Amino acid sequence: MDDEREQLAGERRLIHDRLAKIEALRARGIDPYPRSFHRTHLAAEAIALLEALEALEALEAAGAAGAADATAGETGDHSRTEPVTVAGRIMARRGMGKASFIDLKDGSGRIQLFARQNMLGDDFELLELLDLGDIVGASGPVIRTRKGEPSIEVTSVTVLTKAIRPLPDKWAGLQDIEARTRQRYLDLISNEWAMRNARLRPAIVASIRKFMHARGFVEVETPVLVAVAAGASAKPFRTHHNSLNRDLYLRIATELPLKKLLVGGMEKVFEIGRLFRNEGVDHDHNPEFTTMESYEAYTDYKGVMEMVEQLVSTVAVDVTGSMTLAPSGEGGVEIDLTPPWPRLDLRETIIKETGIDFAVCNDVESLSQAMRERGIHVEQGLSWGRLLDKVISASVEPKLIQPAFLVDYPVEMSPLAKRKPGSDGIVERFEAFVLGSEMANAFSELNDPVDQRARFEEQEKLRTEFSDDETDRLDEDFLTAIEHGMPPAGGLGIGIDRLTMLIAREESIREVILFPQLRT
Template sequence: MPQRGDELLASRRAKLERLRGRGIDPYPPRFRRSHTTAEAARAFAEAEAGGKPAPEAAVAGRVARLRRMGKASFADIEDSEGRLQLFLRSDALGDGYALLDDLDLGDFVGASGAMLRTKAGEASLDADSLTLLAKALRPPPEKFHGLRDVERRYRQRYLDLIANREVHETMRARSRIISAVRAFFDARGYLEVDTPVLTPVAAGAMAQPFETLHKALDRKLYLRIAPELYLKRLIVGGMDKVYEIGRVFRNEGIDADHNPEFTLLESYEAYADYNDVMRLVETLVPQVALEAVGGTNVERGGEVIRLAGPWARLSLHDAVAERAGVNLDDYPDAASLAERMRSLGVPVTYAESRGRLIDKLVGTFVEPQLMQPTFLTDYPVEMSPLAKASPADPRYTERFEAFAAGMEIANSFTELNDPDVQRARLVEQEELRIRYQGEDLDRMDEDFLTALEHGMPPTGGLGIGVDRLVMLLTGSRTIRDVMLFPQARQAGEAEC
């Protein structure tokens, strides 16, 4: 099947064969570089400042630009750290200059020589040898406009990385953020653990799971939607402070801040409660920001978001009363609340539970306004089956979610540790799912309930969406920009 652009590929293949004909291996096994591009430039600048002779260097990278003249040329090569100009002269390279005839943009080369400042003032490597390290058989994206095609940016991320250098910096920031989060928990004596990704019950959150099959056991398994219930088993077992950073999978829609697989941080600390966790979060986020992006202020839509704590605290009840004008206590059941929301113009059906209605109310009137970091606290019990009820008012729980830039970034509660109450709450959720969503999936994790019956100490738990934290700290507008290989949107699977 002939492809478009065949001539371009044929031209590169012809060069490949010519090189082989000249006894040049287009894919040599190694090249020893003495400096990265950035190191070479730095060493040169230091030598100049100290009045020392220009350093020798062996550098390597991908040819990003090529300015050919008759007997002298310039090639800009790129590695992960930056770009360096090679000054290639016929009299310095001798026969090696002929390599330029078969060199294309995108090829990898190595070069050695002394650093030199050109007439135009650019630090360059005055090459006395030039070696082909890998021939590129396909052309790189256009050098000036870069790669704009969103589909290819994500599906062929390597092209995006070649053409759009800022992607490298976002991913480095992501790596620094995760390292800083680890360092934060490690320094506080938390143990990092790994719990199962393949699980017999899709529990710990409400999302739809991905299913798979274990052949030898002939058993259906689910990719985890949250590590929560396993981490609590560890608290039961006496591991008092644990955390996990791992991938979870939710079979739900894809949009600017949802991807089917994403990275979730969860931590649990025995003898802590949700107030302790609030202090943890408002310490963690600014500290990570400082270490990973160099400051605690980030910009979002022209507004400066100040991450330094302490953060605002606002009860969900008061937030809804203030911003939606609805006193939740006046609408104790789903039907009356749905009626009230309709009068506010919120599109609701009567086939929604009270918890879901409140969630919609908060999502419509409260969350989008929470630009500065805010803890929204004391969620209604219907929305929080794993959280301990407030002793002062059992209609609410000791739970908070943290918002910044209008985005949920953390969820936490004083964990429910009464096994009988926990069972009753989970049974209630099962009934709601069957009644409102027609879901027949068994979500009861009996082993977890057994663990609770062995006794779990009072515990404060936390979940943070790591990708959203990276979005917040890097100013990214979509979750796809902070994940290297986001899921393509793709319409539903073929029906037949």
């Protein structure tokens, strides 16, 4: 085209060519970035319009022809809807000289544009200035081509946005995992499953809200910036407030403020929100992740257990239409979410899987010894509770493929849970597992302020003793609150990212978070 172009190579030439087309459009008095556009139909609606017309005409033809030999397949070929206007991105183009086929993609799907010179007139030349990736509008009746493809017989084309960079490979899509996350928009454009996951997640969240609202829960919002990162054991992110001149933390749980609302008389509350934990990044963990926590007065962990199995199975039916999740990949298993899920006593299950009885190995010494004997890596300086946690995650959790509840945890691992009557050292707590992954954590909430203070102080002691900066921190405001009386209640935390992974049958959290943290 010109000398300047000859000097350019690769991507820069591709961009140069498209910029030149923008100039050519402007020279014709066409704005390549117009303000707005009125579309009458989505791609899927345009196709549905044609199908409805075909069905109607087939009926009429059958009625009119009576006993005449109805060439049913042929009647549809002549159906032609009223003119429609669609808009979307050009995904593919097949030029045929004085005719051209363009695949247009919008939020509802794809539709083919059938452009012919005799229908488009002078506008046909405009097609020369269009590229894959451009966003255009097109008008015309919906017809079916000879090969049976629903298509818009284009009578006018409008440039809506000219793209100056090319799309990823139209067939292979975008494969590079780094590019797929850094440039998620390209992933969404070119990989269908990426868009499927991107839509699945909000559908799940909406379904959870519907479920909770139907049960009378009120959705609330509590602070992300907190003075004390309490309510769970995890390392927090620290930040600083300038004019207050003090350090603040990003919350690691929503538990304590929600329970303050319980004290205040909000008897059924939940929050769907982002939590932040300053820990590793892998296929299962993102430093910011989303949970739904709920608190319901006058129930206990058994009530919560029933709610969890109802919630998860209801959401699955809501968004997939089925209570069973088909196997993912080869050798995968089908997951059946149908309630009720088995309740497995934690102590018995650990004994069954490892032979370790935590009621016997009830100090750091004997538990470490038992772990070493069974080849479980023992890290020095861990508290008894954290050691047992390692036993569970190493030997028990991987076995829990189909949904199951592990029930009744040692008090040492659960500073916010209420003691189980008649069982020394055991609290009313459960965790839900599917595919070896923790989905939910719940308990009968501890509302004895004296016991709660003692538990916190025990945690603080552990923290000093084991210099464990992950154990729970004492939140004096929270203690004051429950000293005013918190009703008996069942509380729940459920991981939205994990739940989405489960329902999407994805093995990486990256696939269900639009912009995940990449590993440094």
